[in-house]
Amino acid sequence: MEIDPFIFRLSIFILSIFIGYYVVWSVTPSLHTPLMSVTNAISSVIIVGAIIAGLAGNSDNEFTTSNILGFLAISLAAVNIFGGFLVTQRMLQMYKKKKKDK
Amino acid sequence: MSANLSAIFYLISGVLFILALRGLSSPETSRQGNFFGILGMTIAITVTFLSVGSFSSGLIYVLIFLLIGGLIGAFIAYKIPMTAMPELVAGFHSLVGLSAVLVAVSAFLNPEAFNLGSQGSIKLASLIEMSIGAAVGAITFSGSIIAFLKLQGIMSGSPITFRGQHLLNALLLISILALTYLLCSTQSSNFFWVLLAVSFLIGFLLIIPIGGADMPVVISMLNSYSGWAAAGIGFTLENSALIITGALVGSSGAILSYIMCKGMNRSFFNVILGGFGASEQSSSSGDKEHRPVKNGNAEDAAFLMKNASSVIIVPGYGMAVAQAQHALREMVDTLKKNDIKVTYAIHPVAGRMPGHMNVLLAEANVPYDEVFELEEINNDFANADVAFVIGANDVTNPAAKNDPQSPIYGMPVLDVEKCKSVLFVKRSLSPGYAGIDNDLFYKENTLMLFADAKKMTEDITKNL
Numbered sequence: 001m002e003i004d005p006f007i008f009r010l011s012i013f014i015l016s017i018f019i020g021y022y023v024v025w026s027v028t029p030s031l032h033t034p035l036m037s038v039t040n041a042i043s044s045v046i047i048v049g050a051i052i053a054g055l056a057g058n059s060d061n062e063f064t065t066s067n068i069l070g071f072l073a074i075s076l077a078a079v080n081i082f083g084g085f086l087v088t089q090r091m092l093q094m095y096k097k098k099k100k101d102k
Numbered sequence: 103m104s105a106n107l108s109a110i111f112y113l114i115s116g117v118l119f120i121l122a123l124r125g126l127s128s129p130e131t132s133r134q135g136n137f138f139g140i141l142g143m144t145i146a147i148t149v150t151f152l153s154v155g156s157f158s159s160g161l162i163y164v165l166i167f168l169l170i171g172g173l174i175g176a177f178i179a180y181k182i183p184m185t186a187m188p189e190l191v192a193g194f195h196s197l198v199g200l201s202a203v204l205v206a207v208s209a210f211l212n213p214e215a216f217n218l219g220s221q222g223s224i225k226l227a228s229l230i231e232m233s234i235g236a237a238v239g240a241i242t243f244s245g246s247i248i249a250f251l252k253l254q255g256i257m258s259g260s261p262i263t264f265r266g267q268h269l270l271n272a273l274l275l276i277s278i279l280a281l282t283y284l285l286c287s288t289q290s291s292n293f294f295w296v297l298l299a300v301s302f303l304i305g306f307l308l309i310i311p312i313g314g315a316d317m318p319v320v321i322s323m324l325n326s327y328s329g330w331a332a333a334g335i336g337f338t339l340e341n342s343a344l345i346i347t348g349a350l351v352g353s354s355g356a357i358l359s360y361i362m363c364k365g366m367n368r369s370f371f372n373v374i375l376g377g378f379g380a381s382e383q384s385s386s387s388g389d390k391e392h393r394p395v396k397n398g399n400a401e402d403a404a405f406l407m408k409n410a411s412s413v414i415i416v417p418g419y420g421m422a423v424a425q426a427q428h429a430l431r432e433m434v435d436t437l438k439k440n441d442i443k444v445t446y447a448i449h450p451v452a453g454r455m456p457g458h459m460n461v462l463l464a465e466a467n468v469p470y471d472e473v474f475e476l477e478e479i480n481n482d483f484a485n486a487d488v489a490f491v492i493g494a495n496d497v498t499n500p501a502a503k504n505d506p507q508s509p510i511y512g513m514p515v516l517d518v519e520k521c522k523s524v525l526f527v528k529r530s531l532s533p534g535y536a537g538i539d540n541d542l543f544y545k546e547n548t549l550m551l552f553a554d555a556k557k558m559t560e561d562i563t564k565n566l
Contacts, residue, residue: 005340006227006337009336009337009340009342009345012342012345012346012349013333013336013337013345013346013348013349014349016116016120016345016346016348016349016350017349017352017353019120019349019350020120020123020349020350020351020352020353020354021353021357023120023123023124023350024123024350024353024354024357024358025357026124026127027123027126027127028126028127028128028129029361029448029450029456029457029460029475030129030448030457030460030464030470030473030475031126031129031132031457031460032358032361032455032456032457032460033187033191033455033456033457033458033460033461034126034132034136034457034461035123035126035354035358035456035457036191036321036322036325036355036358036455036456036457037187037190037191037194038122038123038126038135038136038139039123039325039329039350039351039354039355040191040194040195040198040325040328040351041139041143042119042122042139042142042143042347042350042351043198043328043329043332043347043348043351044143044197044198044201045115045119045142045143045146045332045343045344045347046198046201046202046205046331046332046335046344047146047147047150047168047201048112048146048147048150048339048341048343048344049205049208049209049216049335049338049339049341049344050201050204050205050208051147051150051151051154051164052150052154052215052216052339053204053205053208053209053212053215053216054160054163054164054167055154055160055161055164056160056212056214056215056216057212057214057215063160063163064211064212065208065211066207066208066209066211066212066215067160067163067208067212069204069205069207069208069211070164070204070205070208071163071164071167072167072201072204073200073201073204073205073208074164074167074168074171075167075168075170075171075174076171076197076200076201076204077171077197077198077201078167078168078169078170078171078172078174078175079171079172079174079175079178079194079197080171080175080194080197080198080201081143081171081172081175082171082172082173082174082175082176082179083174083175083176083178083179083190083194084175084179084194085136085139085140085143085179086175086176086179086180087178087179087182087187087190088136088139089133089136090179090180091184091187091461091464092129092132092133092136093133094184094461094464094465094467095129095132095464095470096464096467096469096470097129097469097470097471
């Protein structure tokens, strides 16, 4: 009997939850704010779906509602991707160790 | 690009996202982690473009919208003050939620583009996944908007409750299930729209009863939701990068919510059901007597600290509101010049989001190895000369340890009272969000400094 591909995706999903569980517990509490901003940025990988929606179908210049919703989703996700990674970068740059001489 | 090849690349970007989170286990590896995240995202986006292959005239629009969004995002990232991080994160969550909704709707309207069957006969599994993604996305969106408005102060931070609230929420949640069932059995788009509308409403209703100081839990919870929404869409699109990321973000947010709840010694459901701080306030205000407090000024505080050999600083939300972190750091610099040992003690729920205080101190150039978590530093209070409490209140309240009647009884608190003397910078004697009095204010060795946190800190520095 063949296994439905859904089961494979479900396996990836469940295993990723476990990976997430162990990885996030190892995050140091002082970096919890950057953790939130970076998870914010990576969850915007949903832009993948938005790009597919935006590029779907038609070769002529007419856009379907589906295309337009895709465009909107692209810009929303892009705000998040750029904003999320850059603000994380900005925060992480501030975490410095004590300088010995001073 | 073949479907198999792109699936492998999506897997790679999923792995890079795992490494991005892994990097955050210490500040040294964190920047590398962020780089992995960016790399993963770049791969995912590039592969998507390549796998679509034939470029229609839509491509130019896709790029334009990508650019517009990117510029707005970059602008916000550079402009935003660090004190506004909670609002920013809440705002970003709402965008993830909304884009999940838009992608789901777009897939619903044009299922062929996503290989989900044709309109009116979308595959059952896809339809269920789509409904979950859209519903969770919509809840994330409206919930985050409310959280944003509360954090920004546009909407009052006090809980909004009404009778039958929980019943209404429960009914709405059940109706979501019913609507999903109807949608799947009839394929009628009307049910899909109603499903979306109900989900938006739930997000709104879920967050309004939760008070301002419970925001750390709310933000973490919405973080988690945005992950589950992404995962739901990931199943619809059969995209492993999205599924992995969704699961990572979902569990990350859930763990943070758990940590925050533990920091307040409250169950998750207790926070979610809301209304905290509204009912207790009325019961405790009745028997409030006016007890004398020792009122000090900057000179007294400077004198106390100058004669100390070790000082522990306890920052709280008030420091963020007054933007006092830089002034605080200057004060500490002066203290250090006088060979006084200074450390910082951070309570898990200090501020309005997890790690809020750490970021503010980092912004003010406080080295992270001088900043300690509750468990690490709590024993040191007994040996310290001065505790300088700036903008914190409930997290220092000894009632959590010795008054079983107190609403915060059992909450882990910083043992500030064990210090030889305590300095409290506060604007007034008003109780904290829990609406309870803090016995520390009236202790023999406590000196209250009633002023704006920033101004007081600057004045103390002048007097040192």
